[in-house]
Amino acid sequence: MMDNALSELAYWHGEPTVTGKFRQSNQDFQVVEQLTVGNDEPGEHQWLWVYKNGANTNFVARQLADFAGVNERQVSYAGLKDRHAETWQWFSVQLPGQELLAWHELEHPEFRVERAVQQQKKLKQGYHQGNRFVLRLRDISDSDELFARWQQVVEQGVPNYFGEQRFGHNGQNLSKARGWLTGELSRKQVRKWSRQQQGLLLSAARSYLFNTIVSARIAAGRVDPEPGDFMILAGSRSFFQITTLDDELLARWRSGDILLSAPLAGSWPEPREAHLTDFEFDLLQSEAELLSGLKQQRVDLARRALMVKPTLPEFEQLDATTADVRFTLPRGSFATGLLRELLQTSLAT
Numbered sequence: 019m020m021d022n023a024l025s026e027l028a029y030w031h032g033e034p035t036v037t038g039k040f041r042q043s044n045q046d047f048q049v050v051e052q053l054t055v056g057n058d059e060p061g062e063h064q065w066l067w068v069y070k071n072g073a074n075t076n077f078v079a080r081q082l083a084d085f086a087g088v089n090e091r092q093v094s095y096a097g098l099k100d101r102h103a104e105t106w107q108w109f110s111v112q113l114p115g116q117e118l119l120a121w122h123e124l125e126h127p128e129f130r131v132e133r134a135v136q137q138q139k140k141l142k143q144g145y146h147q148g149n150r151f152v153l154r155l156r157d158i159s160d161s162d163e164l165f166a167r168w169q170q171v172v173e174q175g176v177p178n179y180f181g182e183q184r185f186g187h188n189g190q191n192l193s194k195a196r197g198w199l200t201g202e203l204s205r206k207q208v209r210k211w212s213r214q215q216q217g218l219l220l221s222a223a224r225s226y227l228f229n230t231i232v233s234a235r236i237a238a239g240r241v242d243p244e245p246g247d248f249m250i251l252a253g254s255r256s257f258f259q260i261t262t263l264d265d266e267l268l269a270r271w272r273s274g275d276i277l278l279s280a281p282l283a284g285s286w287p288e289p290r291e292a293h294l295t296d297f298e299f300d301l302l303q304s305e306a307e308l309l310s311g312l313k314q315q316r317v318d319l320a321r322r323a324l325m326v327k328p329t330l331p332e333f334e335q336l337d338a339t340t341a342d343v344r345f346t347l348p349r350g351s352f353a354t355g356l357l358r359e360l361l362q363t364s365l366a367t
Contacts, residue, residue: 027229028236029359030177030325031170036361038158038339044071046154047103049353052346053096053146055108061138062114066121067106070129074101078129079109085124086111096146097349100183106132110141148348150330153357158339167360168333168343175327176359177232180225181352186218192226195219199311220317223308227283231301232324235280241325242278243267246295249276250321253348257321259292277323283309284317293319326351 041047055065064086070078075098083090092112099105113119121131158164185192197203198219211219235241243249243260249267250257252275260267270276283302286293294302302309328345335341343360347353357363 024179024182024229024358027177027179027233030236030241031167031174031359034167034359034361036158036160036164036167038164038361038363039156040153040357040363041102042156044102044104046156047100047353048152049099049103049105049107050150051096051099051105051107051146052148052150053108055135055137058118058135059138061136062112062116063110063137063140064113064116064118064121065135065137065141066109066111066131067133068109068129069104069106069132070099071104072101073126073128075099075107081124081126081129082109082111085121086113086119088113094141094143096141096143097149098183099149108141108146110137112140144349146349148346148351149353150344150346151353152342152344153353154336155341155343155361155363156339158341158361161335161338161341164341164361165333165335168331171356171359172328172331172345175325176356177236178323178326178351179229179232179355179358181354183352183354184225185222191219191222195223195226196308199223199315200307201311220312220315223312224282224284224317227302227305227308228280228322230305231280231298234301235297235324240297243271246291248279248281248293248295248321250279250323251275252277255320274327278325279321280324282320282322283312284319285313286319322350326355328356 068078075095079093080090083093093109095109099107118134118136121134124131198208245260245263247260248257257279281294281298328347330346332344
C-alpha cells in the first residue's frame with residue numbers, strides 16, 4: 019500500500035525551517051467565496067450570502083432547509099467550507115412561487131444570512147471561481163525567513179495537494195473508501211450510506227491517489243513538462259497530450275496558459291497510453307484494488323493541475339512574531355497545501 023499521509027508528501031520548495039502557530043481561533047482562518055451574484059431577478063431560487071463561524075456547510079444547509087420548510091435536497095451550494103474558520107459563501111434554496119423569506123429572522127450562534135436575492139437558476143457545485151483566504155500566523159520563529167519563503171511560494175507556486183479535510187477526521191473517509199472499494203465492507207454496510215456520503219468517499223480515494231502521484235513526481239524531480247505528459251488548459255477541465263515539446267508549448271506553460279496535470283483516477287478508454295503516462299500507470303497499479311473499485315463504481319478518469327499559484331498575494335507583518343497572508347486560489351485548491359510549504363505549524367485542535 020502506498021503511504022501518502024500528508025506529513026509524508028514531498029515538498030516542492032524543501033521542508034520549511036520556519037515554525038509558527040496557525041488557527042488558534044476561527045478568526046485566524048478566513049475564507050470568502052469568489053462568486054459574483056447580481057440583484058433580484060424573477061426566479062424560484064433564493065440565493066443566500068451566509069457568514070458562518072464554527073459550523074460546517076452541510077449543517078448550515080440543513081438549518082436553511084428547516085427554516086424554509088423544505089427538504090434538504092432543495093438546498094445547494096457551490097463548495098464545502100471549513101468548519102474551524104470564519105467563512106462567507108452562497109447557498110440557494112428552491113422555493114417556487116414564493117417571495118423572499120424573512121431570512122434575517124433566522125438566528126443562530128454559528129451563522130447568519132447577510133444577503134438574500136431571488137435568481138432563476140440553482141446554485142451548482144463548482145460554480146464559484148475560487149476562494150479568497152486570510153490566514154493569521156502567530157509565534158513566527160523567523161519573520162525574515164518567512165517572508166522570503168512567501169515570495170518563493172508566490173512566484174513558483176505549490177503542489178496542488180488535496181488537504182486533510184478531504185480525508186475526514188483521522189482519515190476515516192479514506193479508510194471507509196478503501197474498505198468499500200476493495201470489498202472488505204459488506205454491501206449491507208455500504209447501503210446505509212447516502213449518495214452524498216458515497217460521493218465523499220469516492221472523492222477521498224481519488225484524492226489519495228492524486229496526492230501520491232504528485233508527491234512521487236516531485237520527489238523524482240520531474241516537475242517540468244515532458245513528452246507524453248498531459249496538459250490542462252487554465253480555467254477548464256480540457257486536457258491534451260504533449261507530442262512535441264517545443265518552445266511555443268514551453269512558453270504557454272511558463273505563462274500559465276496551460277498547466278501540467280496528474281490524474282484523478284477512474285476508468286479510461288483504450289488505448290491506455292492516450293490517457294495515462296507510464297509513470298502514472300505504474301503508480302496506480304500498486305493500488306490496483308482501489309483503482310478497480312473506482313472503475314466498478316463507474317468513475318471516469320479526469321485531470322487536475324499538478325501545481326497551483328496563489329493570485330492577488332498580500333503579506334502584512336503585524337508585529338515581530340505575527341503576520342497575515344492573503345491570497346486567492348482556484349476552486350478545489352486547498353490553503354493548507356500552501357501553508358504546508360510556508361512554515362511548520364502547530365494547529366489548534
